[in-house]
C-alpha cells in the first residue's frame with residue numbers, strides 16, 4: 001500500500017484516540033437492526049488495531065461505551081455490553097499472541113458483574129504485553145474523570161494550592177501512564193468530542209472521517225495520519241519559533 005510508504009517517512013503518532021461512531025446508522029441504511037452494525041463495528045476494531053500495529057502506533061484509545069450511552073434502550077445496552085465482553089474474552093489468545101495489552105478507562109464498576117469479570121481477566125493476562133496498548137473507554141465520561149482526579153488530589157491533603165498544576169492533574173487521570181494523543185479521529189461525519197478525553201486532547205489534531213465506523217479501514221486510518229503529518233503543530237507558538245528548533 002503506497003500510503004504506508006508515505007506515512008512511514010514521517011512521524012507516526014504514538015497515541016491515537018478514536019470515537020467509533022455510526023454503527024447504528026450504517027446498519028439501518030442496509031435495512032438491518034442496530035446490533036448488526038455493532039457486530040460489524042467489532043470487525044473494524046480488529047482491522048484497525050492490526051493496521052495501527054503495522055506502523056508501530058503504541059497506544060490506541062477507543063471510545064466503546066460512554067457514560068451517556070446508559071440512556072439508550074435497555075436491550076441495546078445489554079447486547080452491546082455482552083458483545084464487548086464476549087469479544088474480548090474470546091480473543092484473549094489473539095491478544096497474547098500479538099503482544100496486545102488491554103486496559104480500560106471509565107467506570108468499569110458500572111458494568112454488569114460478568115462483563116467486568118471477563119474484561120478484567122483479559123486486562124490482567126495481557127498486562128505484560130508491549131507491542132501496543134489498547135485503552136477501552138467503558139462507561140467513560142471525561143468530565144467525570146477530571147472530577148475524580150480532583151477529588152483524589154484533595155483527599156491526599158498534601159498539596160498546597162501552588163502545587164496544583166497540569167502535571168499533577170494529568171497524573172491523577174486514568175490515562176496517567178500514557179502520552180496524550182497526538183491525533184483524535186471521529187467517524188461518521190459528526191464533528192463533536194462528546195465528553196471524550198477533554199484534558200488529554202488539548203493539543204491533539206482532530207480528524208473527522210465521513211465513513212461510518214463499520215466502513216472505516218486501514219486506508220482511511222493511514223489517510224488520517226497523512227493529514228496529521230501535513231499539519232504544523234505549534235502548541236501556541238509562532239511558525240518562526242517552531243522552525244528555529
Ligand code: FPP
Pocket residue numbers: 020021022023024025026038039041042045062063064065069080083084087088136213
Ligand atoms: C457507535 O455507534 C458505537 C457504540 C456506541 C458502541 C459499540 C462499539 C462497538 C461494538 C465496537 C467496539 C468493540 C470492541 C471489541 C472494542 P452508534 O450506535 O452510536 O451509531 P449511530 O450514531 O449511527 O447510532
